[in-house]
Amino acid sequence: MEFSQIAAIAGKEFWDRIRNRWVLAVALVFTAFALSIAYFGAAQQGSVGFRSIEVTIASLVSLVIYLIPLIALVLGFDAIVGERERGSLDLLLSMPITRVELLLGKYLGLAGALAFSTVAGFGLVGVVLSAQLDLNALFHYFGFMLSSVLLGCAFLSLAVMLSVFAADRTRASGLAIAMWFFFVLIFDLLLLGVLVVTAGQWGGEALPYMLLLNPADVFRILNIFSLEDVRTLYGLATVFPPALAQPWLLGLVMAGWIVVPLAIAAWRFRLGAGRA
Amino acid sequence: MADISPAPSNPPQTGTKPVIVARGVRKHYGSIHAVDGVDLEVQEGELFGLIGHNGAGKSTMFKMMLGLIPVTGGEIRIDGAPVGGAGGDFRTVRRKIGYLPENVVLYDNLTGLETLQFFAKLKGVPARDNVTLLERVGLIHAAKRRVREYSKGMRQRLGFAQALLGKPRILFLDEPTTGLDPEAIRGFYAILRQLKSEGVTMVITSHILAEIQERVDRLAIMAAGKVQATGTVQALREQMDLPLWFSVRVDPADFEAVRAALGHLPVGAIEARDDHVAVQCQRDTKMAVITALATLDGKVRDLTVREPSLEDVFFGFSD
Known part of the structure; x- marks a missing residue:
């Protein structure tokens, strides 16, 4: 593996997103949402203004869990299939570069753009809020940003994987939307449904582990378990064994969600050399 | 394309060292035999034409010679090294090769110069030659314009400049003159003549037979996945009688x-x-x-x- 080849591809992908203002747009969206949630999140209760970091993070988590997977899937779904469909893939592959290097370069460049927008968008809000936050709160906010980046990277990895498998862009975009619906909307409902239908007979014990099968849930657990006040707000805390709620363990699971789809993508893309 | 190279006064030397060797190459897609037992030998410094109808197997042959798709059977060697193998050899071979795909697709959001910079990085070539290359293909005036604004002919020239990055020893040119006007075509072949005098080996396909018949040293006629005949245009004429x-x-x-x-x-x-x-x-x-x-x-x-x-x-x- 040659790092310079990966860097060349990653650099192009990253700068493409800077130049077409994708990074700026996404960062602004994050800033706008985070600021409104921090200041107006309690408007329904009749008060306006920053309340506490716990409530702010809890609200941000609910938002980010929808938004970041969507943004990551849209960013990555045509990474490979797009090049193939436009007809530029052959030229790229005729260069002194392996398919795995190309795939990693694509992923790292896009992940860099996504991470940069996330950190810039939420970081700006963090700076604005910093006057009202103590060190502990800042630490939690930093944890939230880091887990948001990981969440984005996990869904980007899934997006790149389906971009390798899909036959064309249209199918890839369909798959991306389906994937978003499944992980963000359907997965939890499905688990709950099984739990209710079997009256807790089946799945009760396994439920916490099942949650690890969804990167969005891992993200949620990572954030709410780090916040004392919030934990009690969620019923989840009662079913989730504290032993599993170790940040490093959850972080490891998240890393798995980044590495495994990417590894499957690399395997399939290398195999593609045999078909094409 | 500016014709900046005078025709070489000494006739270009075609060596007798085979640079591209294909032996019994086959490519089957299920029951479809796209390439069915092709033997080819291209000598160093030769301008070799590959002609055939659409679907004759030229493009498949091209892709196999470039190592983009594996052969079903047989073997292709470039400069003695088998094509398609991974590892160190693969990069060494690739760095010797320039490729201009048919209907080249480049990146619309990059400028001409940035396009060359990107591919130069991938080829591990210093960026200092990029401007010279743009001059050579007559695109220096458009160096800082985005490819989006380029005409078909300009894209083709930029694609050609890309293929010339890093002074390749072997060039694969698939329908290279598509979209070029007659003057640009002359300029294009003038560059090929110059490259030939430098000992560059070239394989070219074209639909326009009149265009290549006076320019190639030898050619192979492909039909139904097989090479039907190989030789100089004159030899083929005589053979066909x-x-x-x-x-x-x-x-x-x-x-x-x-x-x-x-x-x-x-x-x-x-x-x-x-x-x-x-x-x-x-x-x-x-x-x-x-x-x-x-x-x-x-x-x-x-x-x-x-x-x-x-x-x-x-x-x-x-x-």
Whole structure:
């Protein structure tokens, strides 16, 4: 593996997103949402203004869990299939570069753009809020940003994987939307449904582990378990064994969600050399 | 494309060292035999043409020579190293190769110069030659414009500049003159001549047979996944043994005299046209026809011989 080849591809992908203002747009969206949630999140209760970091993070988590997977899937779904469909893939592959290097370069460049927008968008809000936050709160906010980046990277990895498998862009975009619906909307409902239908007979014990099968849930657990006040707000805390709620363990699971789809993508893309 | 290179005064040297060697190459997609047992040998410094109908297997052959798709059977070697193998060899071989795909697709959001910078990085070539390359293909005026604004011909030239990055020893050019105007085509072939004089080996495909028949050293005619014939254009003509045509300009009053002079020779058709007589004959009768016409002294005002074109040869082999 040659790092310079990966860097060349990653650099192009990253700068493409800077130049077409994708990074700026996404960062602004994050800033706008985070600021409104921090200041107006309690408007329904009749008060306006920053309340506490716990409530702010809890609200941000609910938002980010929808938004970041969507943004990551849209960013990555045509990474490979797009090049193939436009007809530029052959030229790229005729260069002194392996398919795995190309795939990693694509992923790292896009992940860099996504991470940069996330950190810039939420970081700006963090700076604005910093006057009202103590060190502990800042630490939690930093944890939230880091887990948001990981969440984005996990869904980007899934997006790149389906971009390798899909036959064309249209199918890839369909798959991306389906994937978003499944992980963000359907997965939890499905688990709950099984739990209710079997009256807790089946799945009760396994439920916490099942949650690890969804990167969005891992993200949620990572954030709410780090916040004392919030934990009690969620019923989840009662079913989730504290032993599993170790940040490093959850972080490891998240890393798995980044590495495994990417590894499957690399395997399939290398195999593609045999078909094409 | 500016014709900045004078035609080399010394005839380009074609070596006898085979640079591209294909042995029994096959590519099967299920029951479809896209390439079915191709043997090819391209010598160092040779400008080699690959012609054939759409679907004849040219593009598949190209992709296999580049290592973009694996062979089903047989072997392809470039500079002695097998194509398609991973590891160190693969990069060494790739760095020697330049490739211009058919209907090259570049990145619309990059400028011409940035495009070259990107591919130069991938090839591990210093960026300092990029400007020279843009000058060479006549795009220096558009270096800082985005490819989005480029015409088809300009994209093709940029694609060609990309193929020339890092002074490749071997060039694969798939329909390289698509979208170029006649002047640009001349400029393009002038660059090829110069590269040839530097010993660069080139494989070129084209639909425009008239364009390549006078420019390639040798060519292979592909049909139905096989090479039907290989050789110089002249050798293929002789091998095909197609008739050639004389056009004998004479006064209409002398038409019969021409007929009479050729009567004893095994010529084909003799047709009287407006101001000339068209005579068809086989190659081995050619000199006899000229000798017979010489006896008509004074009556023949002009004489032209039309050799069968590459197109005639091509259809002869591929049908």
